[in-house]
Amino acid sequence: EVQLVESGGGLVQPGGSLRLSCVVSGALGRHHCMGWFRQGSGPVREGVAAIDSDGITTYGRSVRGRFTISKDNGKRILYLQMNNLKREDTAVYYCGAEPACEYSDYFLSNFPDVRGPTAYWGQGTQVTVSE
Numbered sequence: 001e002v003q004l005v006e007s008g009g010g011l012v013q014p015g016g017s018l019r020l021s022c023v024v025s026g027a028l029g030r031h032h033c034m035g036w037f038r039q040g041s042g043p044v045r046e047g048v049a050a051i052d053s054d055g056i057t058t059y060g061r062s063v064r065g066r067f068t069i070s071k072d073n074g075k076r077i078l079y080l081q082m083n084n085l086k087r088e089d090t091a092v093y094y095c096g097a098e099p100a101c102e103y104s105d106y107f108l109s110n111f112p113d114v115r116g117p118t119a120y121w122g123q124g125t126q127v128t129v130s131e
Contacts, residue, residue, distance in 0.1 A: 002026035002120045004095045009125030016085050016129070022078040022095030022122055033101035035108055036069060036080045038091035038127075045094065047108035049080060058104040062088070085129045095122040 008020040020036065028034075035050030049069035050058045057069055068081040078095060097120040101107050111119065 002028060002097060002099075004097060004120055004122035006093065006095045006122040006125040009093060009127045011128045011130065012085055013131060014085060014087060014129055017081070017083045018085065018127060020080040020082070020093055020095075020125060020127075022080075024076045024078065024097065028097055029099045031102050032097060032099045033104055033107035033111075034071065034078050034095070034097045035104070035111065036078075037094045037096055037112060038089075039094070039124075040091040045112040046091075047112065048093070050104040050108035050111075051078070052102060052104040052107070056104050058108045060108065082127070085127075087129050090127060090129050092124040092126050094124045096120065 003025045005023045012018050031053050033050055033052045036048040037045050038048050039045045048060050048063055049067055051069050066084045071078045096111050098111060099118050
């Protein structure tokens with residue numbers, strides 16, 4: 001069974017940086033997608049950044065140029081480097097993964113609506129950007 005465990009959230013001032021990590025256990029298969037999503041005070045879970053098995057990355061419009069997604073395949077860790085953080089980045093950040101996925105852009109847009117046993121989510125980590 002696949003499990004995702006996030007860490008690295010916290011309180012940071014505007015303009016500051018944080019790095020989130022997501023440790024993966026279990027097998028996702030050769031073709032899979034992974035990404036970061038966030039949910040603020042509203043009900044919608046927004047796609048932040050995604051990466052597929054070929055290393056192709058996709059970013060949400062509001063974080064482009066500030067956030068970087070990467071992964072260490074050997075350590076099985078997914079990262080999200082967040083720079084120049086803004087108050088509107090405050091949210092719970094979730095790591096998500098889907099086997100049998102090839103395209104990071106489709107995954108980023110559609111994964112929050114995917115239901116079923118192969119839609120894997122972590123428990124979330126809180127990021128708060130405030131003075």
